[in-house]
Amino acid sequence: MPSVWKENKELKKWIKKNYKYLIDGNFNYDLSNVMSDPLLVSISNYIGVNKNYVYIGSGISQFISVIINLNCWDTIYLPDPEFGLYSKTAEANNKKRVKIFCLYCDDFINKIKKYDTKPNDLLCISSPRWFSGEMFTKEQILEIVSIFKGTIMIDEAYVDYSNDEIGMLELCLKNENVILARSFSKKFYASGLRTGYIVTKKNLTNLRGVLIPPYSVTTYSSNFFIKLLSDIDMLELFYNTRQYVIKNRNIVYDMLKDQFNIIKSSSNFLTIIFSSNNELEEAYSALKGLSGIQIFKENIFYIKIWISDEKFSQIVINRLKELK
Ligand SMILES: Cc1ncc(COP(=O)(O)O)c(C=O)c1O
Known part of the structure; x- marks a missing residue:
């Protein structure tokens, strides 16, 4: 990281x-x-x-x-x-x-x-x-x-x-x-x-x-x-950084919400739920090599995507959109 x-x-x-x-x-x-x-x-x-x-x-x-x-x-x-x-x-x-x-x-x-x-x-x-x-x-x-x-x-x-x-x-x-x-x-x-x-x-x-x-x-x-x-300037710098992350999170959500079971998030990550291990693995391998991707297989299958900059968001969108 x-x-x-x-x-x-x-x-x-x-x-x-x-x-x-x-x-x-x-x-x-x-x-x-x-x-x-x-x-x-x-x-x-x-x-x-x-x-x-x-x-x-x-x-x-x-x-x-x-x-x-x-x-x-x-x-x-x-x-x-x-x-x-x-x-x-x-x-x-x-x-x-x-x-x-x-x-x-x-x-x-x-x-x-x-x-x-x-x-x-x-x-x-x-x-x-x-x-x-x-x-x-x-x-x-x-x-x-x-x-x-x-x-x-x-x-x-x-x-x-x-x-x-x-x-x-x-x-x-x-x-x-x-x-x-x-x-x-x-x-x-x-x-x-x-x-x-x-x-x-x-x-x-x-x-x-x-x-x-x-x-x-x-x-x-x-x-x-x-x-x-x-330090007011530093607090503002972090506020703006978080706003930027929020903006990117909302873009990723909007672009993927029709295709995936993705939960509307108020955090700095998004969670996509899959109905089978196969679907989960397929999405996870599409996101291979990116940092900020976590896979979970507990009683449900899900991936957490930690949002950062625009470039990262665009790559996530493009790679996941290519999946059937
Ligand atoms: C919901 C939640 N609570 C607490 C923590 C731990 O926070 P801290 O770094 O303040 O110990 C985390 C860390 O990921 C978290 O996700």
Whole structure:
């Protein structure tokens, strides 16, 4: 996978300009006062949320491990397909779990209604979905909140490709049973810098103690995002990059939707579902040699196409259009 940060001239220049500030072998906050952490302050200001409700971690992945592992849950509910770390973590820790198979957000809601959920249950969903990029509408999320009796973790790793960066932030500040997870991995093409956060009013026992000293985000990453979040030009550069990806995603979708079972996505990828392994393999081999193509053969056959530039989009369209 090429690194956007190494190849883009503007970004390289930005790192060069800031390197003295970025490199620092020390903690840059007072360990006896974790709420003074400058990254916590910076992210809280950026999203406009009181820092008491914000927790910083080493990407959403760390929150998945920490939250699923808490011993307050009875049963963990997960849509299927979902980002694999959820079920793997639940499985590794012998958590009782229920997987709800659903291709579309609608199916999920119809199915979750049938379960007798309890206050100590945890539901984890991604929106836009990891599987297809389909985003639950606000009405659908409200319906889930009214149906599900326990805590709901909403993973918004891809929300910045949905044209609604606010996502479910307001709901999570109104409802103590909601945990919102966000990441800088996709937003700033910086998955290697391992930084994410959650917002919740829920009182998760000692969560801050588990997640902070010794801090799980390196000082380099912390300084990096403090600088980035205060740099309007850089934020605009990334906003424009994401808009460009969204535009290309929509073109690929429009060009292929009549020929394939392709799901309308609010993310930086598109998912095509196939009805047989043969069809899947045929499409996959047509896309051979391109980076950003992932094949899945679980209980369904699908390909995920990670959208980048116009040239890539055109090649994908041309090669898939040639298939019968
Ligand atoms: C839905 C979803 N959640 C979480 C993650 C992990 O994010 P992070 O890099 O912040 O750990 C991913 C990564 O692919 C993802 O697709």
